Amino acid sequence: MTAPLPRIAYEPLVHAALLEDLGIAGDVTSEATIPAGTQARASLVSRAPGVLAGLDAALLAFTLLDPGVAIETFAGDGERVETGSRIATIAGDARALLGAERTALNLLSHASGIATATARYVGALPPGSHCTIAETRKTLPGLRALEKYAVRAGGGANHRLRLDDAILIKDNHVAIAGGVAPALDAARLRAGHLMKVEIEVDSLQQLEEVLAHPGGADAILLDNFSLEHLAEAVRRIGGRAIAEASGGITLASIAAIAATGVDVISIGALTHSTIALDIGLDVEMGGIGGPSRPDLRVTPVTLAGE
Amino acid sequence: MTAPLPRIAYEPLVHAALLEDLGIAGDVTSEATIPAGTQARASLVSRAPGVLAGLDAALLAFTLLDPGVAIETFAGDGERVETGSRIATIAGDARALLGAERTALNLLSHASGIATATARYVGALPPGSHCTIAETRKTLPGLRALEKYAVRAGGGANHRLRLDDAILIKDNHVAIAGGVAPALDAARLRAGHLMKVEIEVDSLQQLEEVLAHPGGADAILLDNFSLEHLAEAVRRIGGRAIAEASGGITLASIAAIAATGVDVISIGALTHSTIALDIGLDVEMGGIGGPSRPDLRVTPVTLAGE
Amino acid sequence: MTAPLPRIAYEPLVHAALLEDLGIAGDVTSEATIPAGTQARASLVSRAPGVLAGLDAALLAFTLLDPGVAIETFAGDGERVETGSRIATIAGDARALLGAERTALNLLSHASGIATATARYVGALPPGSHCTIAETRKTLPGLRALEKYAVRAGGGANHRLRLDDAILIKDNHVAIAGGVAPALDAARLRAGHLMKVEIEVDSLQQLEEVLAHPGGADAILLDNFSLEHLAEAVRRIGGRAIAEASGGITLASIAAIAATGVDVISIGALTHSTIALDIGLDVEMGGIGGPSRPDLRVTPVTLAGE
Amino acid sequence: MTAPLPRIAYEPLVHAALLEDLGIAGDVTSEATIPAGTQARASLVSRAPGVLAGLDAALLAFTLLDPGVAIETFAGDGERVETGSRIATIAGDARALLGAERTALNLLSHASGIATATARYVGALPPGSHCTIAETRKTLPGLRALEKYAVRAGGGANHRLRLDDAILIKDNHVAIAGGVAPALDAARLRAGHLMKVEIEVDSLQQLEEVLAHPGGADAILLDNFSLEHLAEAVRRIGGRAIAEASGGITLASIAAIAATGVDVISIGALTHSTIALDIGLDVEMGGIGGPSRPDLRVTPVTLAGE
Amino acid sequence: MTAPLPRIAYEPLVHAALLEDLGIAGDVTSEATIPAGTQARASLVSRAPGVLAGLDAALLAFTLLDPGVAIETFAGDGERVETGSRIATIAGDARALLGAERTALNLLSHASGIATATARYVGALPPGSHCTIAETRKTLPGLRALEKYAVRAGGGANHRLRLDDAILIKDNHVAIAGGVAPALDAARLRAGHLMKVEIEVDSLQQLEEVLAHPGGADAILLDNFSLEHLAEAVRRIGGRAIAEASGGITLASIAAIAATGVDVISIGALTHSTIALDIGLDVEMGGIGGPSRPDLRVTPVTLAGE
Amino acid sequence: MTAPLPRIAYEPLVHAALLEDLGIAGDVTSEATIPAGTQARASLVSRAPGVLAGLDAALLAFTLLDPGVAIETFAGDGERVETGSRIATIAGDARALLGAERTALNLLSHASGIATATARYVGALPPGSHCTIAETRKTLPGLRALEKYAVRAGGGANHRLRLDDAILIKDNHVAIAGGVAPALDAARLRAGHLMKVEIEVDSLQQLEEVLAHPGGADAILLDNFSLEHLAEAVRRIGGRAIAEASGGITLASIAAIAATGVDVISIGALTHSTIALDIGLDVEMGGIGGPSRPDLRVTPVTLAGE
Secondary structure, eight states: OOOOOOHHHHHHHHHHHHHHHHTTTOOHHHHHHSOTTOEEEEEEEESSOEEOOOHHHHHHHHHHHOTTOEEEESOOTTOEEOTTOEEEEEEEEHHHHHHHHHHHHHHHHHHHHHHHHHHHHHHTSOTTOOOEEEOOSOOOTTOHHHHHHHHHHTTOOOOOSSTTSSEEEOHHHHHHHTSHHHHHHHHHHHSOTTBOEEEEESSHHHHHHHHHSSSOOSEEEEETOOHHHHHHHHHHHTTSSEEEEESSOOTTTHHHHHHTTOSEEEOTHHHHSOOOOOEEEEEEEEEEEOTTOGGGOOOOOOOTTO | OOOOOOHHHHHHHHHHHHHHHHTTTOOHHHHHHSOTTOEEEEEEEESSOEEOOOHHHHHHHHHHHOTTOEEEESOOTTOEEOTTOEEEEEEEEHHHHHHHHHHHHHHHHHHHHHHHHHHHHHHTSOTTOOOEEEOOSOOOTTOHHHHHHHHHHTTOOOOOSSTTSSEEEOHHHHHHHTSHHHHHHHHHHHSOTTBOEEEEESSHHHHHHHHHSSSOOSEEEEETOOHHHHHHHHHHHTTSSEEEEESSOOTTTHHHHHHTTOSEEEOTHHHHSOOOOOEEEEEEEEEEEOTTOGGGOOOOOOOTTO | OOOOOOHHHHHHHHHHHHHHHHTTTOOHHHHHHSOTTOEEEEEEEESSOEEOOOHHHHHHHHHHHOTTOEEEESOOTTOEEOTTOEEEEEEEEHHHHHHHHHHHHHHHHHHHHHHHHHHHHHHTSOTTOOOEEEOOSOOOTTOHHHHHHHHHHTTOOOOOSSTTSSEEEOHHHHHHHTSHHHHHHHHHHHSOTTBOEEEEESSHHHHHHHHHSSSOOSEEEEETOOHHHHHHHHHHHTTSSEEEEESSOOTTTHHHHHHTTOSEEEOTHHHHSOOOOOEEEEEEEEEEEOTTOGGGOOOOOOOTTO | OOOOOOHHHHHHHHHHHHHHHHTTTOOHHHHHHSOTTOEEEEEEEESSOEEOOOHHHHHHHHHHHOTTOEEEESOOTTOEEOTTOEEEEEEEEHHHHHHHHHHHHHHHHHHHHHHHHHHHHHHTSOTTOOOEEEOOSOOOTTOHHHHHHHHHHTTOOOOOSSTTSSEEEOHHHHHHHTSHHHHHHHHHHHSOTTBOEEEEESSHHHHHHHHHSSSOOSEEEEETOOHHHHHHHHHHHTTSSEEEEESSOOTTTHHHHHHTTOSEEEOTHHHHSOOOOOEEEEEEEEEEEOTTOGGGOOOOOOOTTO | OOOOOOHHHHHHHHHHHHHHHHTTTOOHHHHHHSOTTOEEEEEEEESSOEEOOOHHHHHHHHHHHOTTOEEEESOOTTOEEOTTOEEEEEEEEHHHHHHHHHHHHHHHHHHHHHHHHHHHHHHTSOTTOOOEEEOOSOOOTTOHHHHHHHHHHTTOOOOOSSTTSSEEEOHHHHHHHTSHHHHHHHHHHHSOTTBOEEEEESSHHHHHHHHHSSSOOSEEEEETOOHHHHHHHHHHHTTSSEEEEESSOOTTTHHHHHHTTOSEEEOTHHHHSOOOOOEEEEEEEEEEEOTTOGGGOOOOOOOTTO | OOOOOOHHHHHHHHHHHHHHHHTTTOOHHHHHHSOTTOEEEEEEEESSOEEOOOHHHHHHHHHHHOTTOEEEESOOTTOEEOTTOEEEEEEEEHHHHHHHHHHHHHHHHHHHHHHHHHHHHHHTSOTTOOOEEEOOSOOOTTOHHHHHHHHHHTTOOOOOSSTTSSEEEOHHHHHHHTSHHHHHHHHHHHSOTTBOEEEEESSHHHHHHHHHSSSOOSEEEEETOOHHHHHHHHHHHTTSSEEEEESSOOTTTHHHHHHTTOSEEEOTHHHHSOOOOOEEEEEEEEEEEOTTOGGGOOOOOOOTTO
16 A cells, blocks of 8 residues: 655644644643543544545544553554444543544544545546546645645545646646747756656647657646547557546546546545545543553554654 | 734745745746746636635735735635636736745635635525524644634634633543533633633433533533424523534535524534635736736735735 | 643743753753763752642753653642752753753743742632632743643633633723723624623723623623722622722732632733742752662653653 | 844744734634724833833734834833833734734833843942843743843843853862862863853852862852852952852842952842833824824834844 | 745745854844944955855845845856856845855855856766756755755756655665566556656666566666766667766766766765855945945845745 | 764754655655565665764664664764774664665765864874864854764864854954954953953954953954964964964865964864765665564664753
8 A cells, every 4th residue: 555654744733733722721621521640442433434544643643642542553544444443442541532532533534535535536437447546736735745645545646746846837838938849848958857747738739739749748638628539639649648637527427537548537626625534533431440440551553654 | 804814823824835835946837938037917716606715825825926926806805706706816927926826726715615615504594593603623734723714704603713712521521520510510610710611412311411500501512403402402591501503514404403593503514524616817818928017017905914 | 730731732842942052062061071971860959938830841851851861750730849848850861960950940940930929829818719810911922831821730710811712802992992882792793602701891880881781791800990899890790790800919919809709810920020939950969870870760750741 | 232133033932922822813802893904003101110121022013913013112122211101102903903912012021121120230239340240041931032132131241141152160060070170171171262161169168179270260150159258259369260149149239249349240030030011002092093094103113123 | 047946945044044143142243343223335256266056045144134235136046157256245234244144155155066066067068968967865954955956056957856756766676676677667656647767777787677677767877887888778778768877977077978878967976065165245344334324225136036 | 072962952953854855755766666564774884984973863864764763883973984884773664764864874974074074184283282173154054053063073173153152353343343452342341251252363463453452352363374474473472362273274284284383273164065974874685574573673772862
């Protein structure tokens, strides 16, 4: 599966999210109603089917509030869960468990929502399709690393990570540069030997201009093409560049689009309109006790990247 | 309308979002294809009907890349836009405009998506209803200030901002504290004189325990009550506490729920499953020119909080 | 007692304070005069009677410079110490102990100074008084979380934590809003269902305006009232709102003020003019030795929130 | 006078202090009660005699919330103010003025409290005394730059800024190093050619050891010496090193201590037990108006370091 | 030329560098010896021939200490300067000029040192060579953006910016993966459609394995090949992949290496062993005067990215 | 030897350097080609003779990516290594080892390059010389603490750490102050009792002015003096101040300069034009295995400052 993010990559986000929720006086409700030292056990449980992502980050929220917490996991990022699946069990200080609950769930349900949607699109591809599903740069501020990771966890492949790792010439660039040819020339000149060049076209005619260019492009983004035009474009490209389809893709249309032979289908909604996966924290009441109830302790596991 | 956030509140987020997208080498595509000093004019245009939020933050993205940018706005946060509405026009360095485009749109379409959803729920309330719509703490990490603001822009009212500004006793707290009465006692003891106490109940029976308590609660969260039970609960509370309904609220059910007389309806999906409002940046090609085309300059306005 | 702050809440402050003192080359004096690997034992000792606060943060300073340090505590936040009381013993690298000394003492003596003053005011209340002592927002920049916590450790209750968690209408707000009634109307409109509204009045006449308002206020701040007027105000309020007295409160006057029946007395000097509690670090010379003197090791305890 | 701190030195502190107070939703009271766009004029007014420090930082709080604010100053850091002295007038957005008020006053009254205390000690020196007053490293976490600056504004001179800019050998260092001579030897070896070496002694006998050392010390800290011993110590040092007195200095004793001939008197209480200078913000009600009342604008001045 | 970095990309570095030098009390020398308000004019002057880079960042150091500074530039990044060339003239507060001097020069002379070395290698290429010069990831911590930019300013092209924007399979990866073929297979699987794959080979035999692989590689790094083997490798690759030479390149050998036909030559020393370009700040004594000497003001220019 | 920096001093730099290299998706090459859980052993090996510095920081890079890493060290900062010397062996997760490799090497080879150059200059001093070698403030932005430490590790002594810990009057200060005497007067007035004053002179005549001044200077910087003038200057100073030589020092000239009797020789090139010490990471192929190969584990050591 996709490799976990290193802890130093997501710890600042979890740290900031916790402090955003705790404010300066902390979880006053738990402080008031839970005696100091109370131990509890709680489980992350999925309330809907989906694919997990962000579990390490979510579990870190508990660890940051109670470094002595014991964690046992029953599923991992990229794995499918069903309604009622137990994902992980956490045992530790009851105040810490409830204080970190919302932060953990917000991270986990958002990333898992992205992974779940990605997996749904991947699952809708025709059997044997070589096509990959990619997100876009329509991510939420500060969350790009987590969201791009969640797409990978869901079986997708990442598009550009940011503006500086690939060239993607869009209509405005073409217009300002004075046409497809000068835009491609300028792009090749700027790109280092490890940077790819993609260009967006919105008609077969414009595609011809790209294909006629000596240097060509590494990839061609076929924006809002009809199914017929997509198929024709793939035929004309003939493997000389990667063919990417984008624009208004839905679960209903994706199989047909993939059937045109495009290599990549990119979908902005994966990250800009995410439906959170419903995951809850069930506190196991039998598991609540005084400070030294060793029977509560689950087998500790090491967080990825820790 | 709701007051704008001060610039110091959202500038770090916009700054971080820009750097997240620019990486260390910046927008190589615009650098390659757009001659240095090229001026352009572009407009934020809504591609769907909705309610705006986050415009100041979005415009700041352009200003941070080109401090000399001129901005004219045609709509503001909390205002309704239609498909095709021009929201703002920005004139300045063409590379800066395209380099900041995605960051600006990501901020604006997310916050406006929240405001739009909130306004839709508010609009579905029965005429004359005194009921308010509130979000929850199910916000995305690092985005809570912006998201809670977007709810206000959409006509909602904020629930707790974080764990330390109100007490909200949930089922686990009641269980650990040993019942409704000891939980409420402990809460009152901890709350300062400016902190409210709310308690979640999941049955009329549990509601009775709250009402029977001498100190009572400032607000009572009726979790997943049927319409009948909601109405009965409101009747029993009799104005002695604020009645809040939550759990599985939809646009279809909200009018009926409000009709039961509850004071507040809280909806997690407003922030955990936001559908972005579709907003684009139209570069006006006639508006592109060399460094000193003063005819491109629009009347500058001051950003809120600047 | 009051719950400890989570470590993530105070660690950045301790970290910054250490670096502020260490500069870029560190404790050159200890580096020069103490052989590498020297172990030592030292005790935090109170040189005056008082109430502790901030011990976790102070001890963290030692831990951050020598993670292998062993700590034994003899008193905790909220507890009374006398002249000569041993608060904690720290054993570890001698350079680390002396390098962290001033940072630890600065944190501990400041927070304990606030707790001590708070406890003195609380102790001066008439026996059986229901009145609580609160600080204000007159805290030092960057230290609010620690200072508000210290007030709780001293037996006080917190006033507003910041500008966004309660509404407090002051004279200027009333004047600009056009009177008590419009100000209260506007406040209620803005406050969510979990936000309280307090209003400051400076005369019995203005108090009448508040009491005559249909929505009223959750709390009323009686600013600089004479004892007679305080008593009369409490009588007129009649339990319909919380009565808070403020303005020029001293240890000499507090009993009489509490006797008027007010619910809260707020005192700015608790945090704006703190007298540090005199606490020192006694290095036990017998306890100094080479790198591997296990007899120096005290029983390690876990830092709260670690 | 002492040079102002550059803005980049204090801006992060002011920024953090403002956000600490504004939380994520800002000044809800002013938002509710003050119509958008309302302009106002307010003056910082001293309510007690003292010496100013931190004015630039305080004024920056207003500027950060309303960059269009106009400021006129009538006094500056290091200058004496009397009860009722107008320090500065600020005209701008009324919400910004009230939102920044507490942050500005907290900074200004704390720093001015330090400057005032310093000036009081300086003023108590015998006429013609060459003695200087210095603070210690007993400063509050995060505030050292501001507090050390305030001492300079009050007419004092700074002791060590931090652990790395001078060597100060204390009793524990002497003990671990094995005596005065090896400690001084080690210190000279470590000190670069621009780093001074001071040593603390607690008896005339120990002073002799220092004076007998070939390299000697640049300064000698006479800790808790009686007046007689101070005078004798100064006589024995005979100008070969700077003589510093410390320990239990009060306003009552300082003249006599200075009369012994010591060069420096250091006082921890200047910064660890600061009494805030009482300064308030008077909103001039006549000065409140709609958005475009140009008569409200005062002559703008440039902030130091801006 | 290469596009300037946006100010938000380098401002944090300049800010941190200034604070690193100013400490908490600032430039005490200038404070002591230069009367407040003194104006001066100074010029950045090259003391050796070279190519500039980092001028915007260097000038920002002056602007951050005196926002009213006036700046006139006579050369820009990527331009050649000779011994004695005036690069820019800065007029403003004399204390600010001297306080920012070292920070500005440290930034400018380091980046220009890299640009100068790059230009020297580029200049040593045979006339008409299509070969490009690239740096490596052997950059200094925190300075990568500036250093990679300096390489572009010197006429080079960037290699990978970081670990996540291209795949570069080295010997250890091949060994662990079990050979060239499985390593290339795994790489293609992981790479998104916009990520290139390069593989390092250290013999013609290993090159054959790469060329025999169906997917091949986008680029091949010929590590420490002799001139003969380089030429043979280029012949065998035959344009099917980009050929990169690396390992022990010197100014003496670069022409011969380029003559083998490789496309890219990468040189670690460009950034890991930079010789600073000698640049000084000449204060023009005639240009020193009181606060209001308008004749000192030069024509202000706008900083790139401001 | 020189004391190690505390971990809190260098951890932020290592953290930032790692994230700078990992980007948001991490080391995609290792992720693709190395199976999850693969363990490996690797050694830092010097490829040239030199003196080490920065080893703790370099090793921390591995620890931050795999906290379970085991480290054994064979040399330490300040120690000499030869070509082929094994410096440390690290065993742990193979992906983490390769992901942290470049960050670790960049830190170690840069700091060791500085230490090596310093040691070379120190070694070139005449036998028995009392002269010390110092760097200047010509350090790279953000790296001053590490670079000044590396000079100490190489046997040098630090010059000023920053602008606020000593006064160094240069030619421009003298000119603006109106001469040597007023400059020295002003400096003494500003300097606290623990701050030294140095003055730069560029002729014997100017030296006379300094020596004629009643207060004199603690140190005198003889800038660009000929050997004859240096010797004459040392004679005239006669031990009344520290004599520092600077300007165009080379390995060839340093012995003669030291022979003139100066106390300090300062060399900007130590830090502004550092030649990295060539150090590599050798992955021991026999040491690669599955997740649980305990034979790979070396004896763990504790990082300094951890």
